[in-house]
Amino acid sequence: MRHLISPLDLSVEELDYILCLGQEILKFPENFSHICEGKKLATLFYEPSTRTRLSFEAAMLNLGGKVLGFSSADSSSAAKGESVADTIRVISSYADICAMRHPKEGAPTVASMYSEIPVINAGDGGHNHPTQTLTDLLTIKTLMGRLDNITIGMCGDLKFGRTVHSLINAMVRYSNVRFVLISPQELKIPDYLRKEVLEQKNIEYIETNQLEQNMPNLDILYMTRVQRERFFNEEDYIRLKDSFLLDANKMKYAKKDMYVLHPLPRVNEISTEVDSDPRAVYFKQAKYGVYVRMALIMTLLGLDSEKLFFR
Amino acid sequence: MLNIGVLNEGIVIDHIQAGGAMKIYKYLNLENLDCSVAIIKNARSNKMGKKDIIKIEGPFDIDLNVLGVLDHKITINIIKNNEIVEKKDLSLPERVTNIIRCKNPRCITSIEQELPHTFKLTDRKNHIYRCIYCESKFRGK
Ligand SMILES: [Zn+2]
Numbered sequence: 001m002r003h004l005i006s007p008l009d010l011s012v013e014e015l016d017y018i019l020c021l022g023q024e025i026l027k028f029p030e031n032f033s034h035i036c037e038g039k040k041l042a043t044l045f046y047e048p049s050t051r052t053r054l055s056f057e058a059a060m061l062n063l064g065g066k067v068l069g070f071s072s073a074d075s076s077s078a079a080k081g082e083s084v085a086d087t088i089r090v091i092s093s094y095a096d097i098c099a100m101r102h103p104k105e106g107a108p109t110v111a112s113m114y115s116e117i118p119v120i121n122a123g124d125g126g127h128n129h130p131t132q133t134l135t136d137l138l139t140i141k142t143l144m145g146r147l148d149n150i151t152i153g154m155c156g157d158l159k160f161g162r163t164v165h166s167l168i169n170a171m172v173r174y175s176n177v178r179f180v181l182i183s184p185q186e187l188k189i190p191d192y193l194r195k196e197v198l199e200q201k202n203i204e205y206i207e208t209n210q211l212e213q214n215m216p217n218l219d220i221l222y223m224t225r226v227q228r229e230r231f232f233n234e235e236d237y238i239r240l241k242d243s244f245l246l247d248a249n250k251m252k253y254a255k256k257d258m259y260v261l262h263p264l265p266r267v268n269e270i271s272t273e274v275d276s277d278p279r280a281v282y283f284k285q286a287k288y289g290v291y292v293r294m295a296l297i298m299t300l301l302g303l304d305s306e307k308l309f310f311r
Numbered sequence: 312m313l314n315i316g317v318l319n320e321g322i323v324i325d326h327i328q329a330g331g332a333m334k335i336y337k338y339l340n341l342e343n344l345d346c347s348v349a350i351i352k353n354a355r356s357n358k359m360g361k362k363d364i365i366k367i368e369g370p371f372d373i374d375l376n377v378l379g380v381l382d383h384k385i386t387i388n389i390i391k392n393n394e395i396v397e398k399k400d401l402s403l404p405e406r407v408t409n410i411i412r413c414k415n416p417r418c419i420t421s422i423e424q425e426l427p428h429t430f431k432l433t434d435r436k437n438h439i440y441r442c443i444y445c446e447s448k449f450r451g452k
Pocket of ligand 1: 106413414415418419420442443444445446447
């Protein structure tokens with residue numbers, strides 16, 4: 001039985017397979033609308049994340065399956081002190097597959113060790129969120145038609161943003177990918193990512209605090225939120241925040257076929273005037289998130305035609 | 312009294328990084344051991360400049376595998392009848408359970424007390440162990 005705990009649990013081949021299946025579903029959703037009939041997905045959310053939970057539930061419902069679960073720790077047995085291991089042993093007899101979100105790092109790993117059904121990590125603290133990475137990859141692959149030969153700009157909080165870290169880790173496995181890392185000095189990518197990933201793999205990258213200047217070079221711009229509480233003082237925040245905001249004026253410098261992605265929710269880092277720009281694809285990205293979760297649920301349950309994980 | 316120079320029977324844990332002896336003392340639970348223990352700090356060493364040494368007297372059974380995880384330069388001499396009968400090389404175990412603990416406050420082990428603390432060797436060359444749950448690096452120092 002396979003689980004999905006970290007984006008790197010999947011080989012490049014497995015990833016490509018799931019992304020291709022996602023694209024197939026995107027094209028012919030009706031062909032997949034009964035494939036999970038009689039199956040149940042449990043969404044075990046120890047902390048609320050409405051968007052992610054609904055995305056999983058929509059995916060299962062689109063496949064003709066059913067869903068059950070809880071959406072916060074206080075409505076679950078965890079509030080009574082039950083361990084993750086005990087909870088998953090019980091849930092294993094209620095459902096066929098589960099998606100778990102937990103504020104503590106490694107909780108889904110614990111679940112996978114005691115589970116009799118596939119476990120999907122739906123976010124464990126600041127650690128992993130593999131289905132967000134799959135969503136980002138499906139978005140890039142579908143819109144660009146490729147995952148190699150890309151210059152990808154990442155802007156905002158690159159220090160604490162786990163979606164950024166996961167996406168870098170996933171993208172370095174493709175050839176000729178370059179990164180433009182745009183952030184305030186205080187929020188640059190962590191050292192281990194620079195040394196153990198980018199430099200060790202000889203990946204071309206630059207670190208800068210200039211968004212506008214670098215816009216013309218980008219094929220993809222991945223925006224993230226810069227949170228006020230990440231700054232030491234209010235003045236720094238106010239001084240810096242506008243440099244990392246995307247507005248219609250900055251979009252003028254971008255290529256005609258550049259795409260803007262954002263894991264959502266957005267606060268103010270992308271001005272709403274950008275929304276009507278055809279290059280703004282973050283709402284489309286949310287839609288792709290449902291399709292890639294459909295592909296993932298199917299493969300983990302062995303309902304895909306090639307039975308990728310059951311060969 | 313334990314003679315610091317000569318040991319009839321026991322173990323000499325040598326080439327401990329200077330300043331590391333107390334940590335090892337703690338990890339091996341030597342305070343609970345009912346026998347003589349000598350800690351020599353900042354001994355001169357040709358190889359290392361300064362080093363720590365621990366000498367433990369008597370026949371006993373301690374799991375020394377933990378030492379490789381804590382400090383891979385350590386060497387171990389087993390002594391019987393005033394002679395070194397065995398020099399042990401420390402191998403780095405692939406996995407260690409309940410020897411070292413994850414200190415990441417965001418790790419699931421921080422709220423579920425009964426979970427085993429398991430680390431796996433993720434980089435043999437650089438002796439890096441990571442928590443199997445949160446993947447935090449173990450920092451021995
Ligand atoms: Zn841990």
